[in-house]
Amino acid sequence: MSIDPSSIPNFGAQPQPQAAGPAGPVVPDQDLVKQLLEQMELKYVVDDEGDLAAPWEDFRTYFMFRGEAEQQVFSVRTFYDRPHPAEDRIKIMEMVDDWNRRTLWPKVYTHLHEDEQGGATVRLIGEAQMLIGTGVSLEHFVSSTVSWVRASIEFDKWMAEQLGLETGEGDENPGEEA
Template sequence: MTIDPSSIPNFGGQPEPQPEGPAGPVVPDQDLVKQLLDQMELKYVVDEEGDLAAPWEEFRTYFMFRGDQPEQMVYSVRTFYDRPHPIEDKAQLLESIDDWNRRTLWPKVYTHTHDDGTVRLIGEAQMLIGAGVNIEFFVSSTVSWVRAAIEFDKWLVEQLGLEQDVNDADEPGEGDA
């Protein structure tokens, strides 16, 4: 099974190859996602649990296949945002992500409170794939979900004024000469 590269948005500004993809529905697998990530020129790793992950500076996006029965197989793209937020900011975070979830289709974002009291965000989109899916639909959904995960991080930085925090962290403070 191969991906029709003409169905992949051009991330790098380079011309896209034009081979033909499979006809009819396919049941996507990790190798297909690896091929797609290669064509998108995104780096990825396979973690110790066997899940495929694409790391960015402030988050990691996982491409997972779950399901006990073939017809119940689910493809999940889950993004773990690494920026820790203090528990005192959880109400503001919930208000912001509720706004995001109302305005957008994906990723749906939720909070996770760690034992140390920090709050982190997780975004997720899913597709039932057990009966097979159209390859173009699979590719365009995956690409859209990756783009949306990136856009959410940018949006949250703007919403919460985190760009100032990022800029402050980059600038040397008094006595840091």
């Protein structure tokens, strides 16, 4: 199966046209996600657990398949690397709650990260999921995945603005790691 490039928002140069995908439902797999990431001109790696990850400077977005057969779930999960002081957790949770109320995705939650020295910081994780085991429309899968990636980028920018942090002008180039 292949992805119709006209269905993918442009992150950079225009992808080369390919044949349209299947008319009926498909069960997406890692190869389909790799193809989509390549057409979006996003760099990616496969981690030790076999999951695809697209690294940015301040976060990593993983594309994961979990579950069996008809219960299989496709998850796009973003781990934001910016640490927040543990004592700011309530303030961070209030910001995240505001985001979650106003947007569809990613739904973001906090994680208390403890280091070897006994200190703790708050980290943020964003996630969107789709049940794919019985098949989905290829157009729906592509548009949802692209939207989730864009929303993950937007959340990072939004959070930086909420915290009064500077954002680099190079943020428009997703998948480019320093």
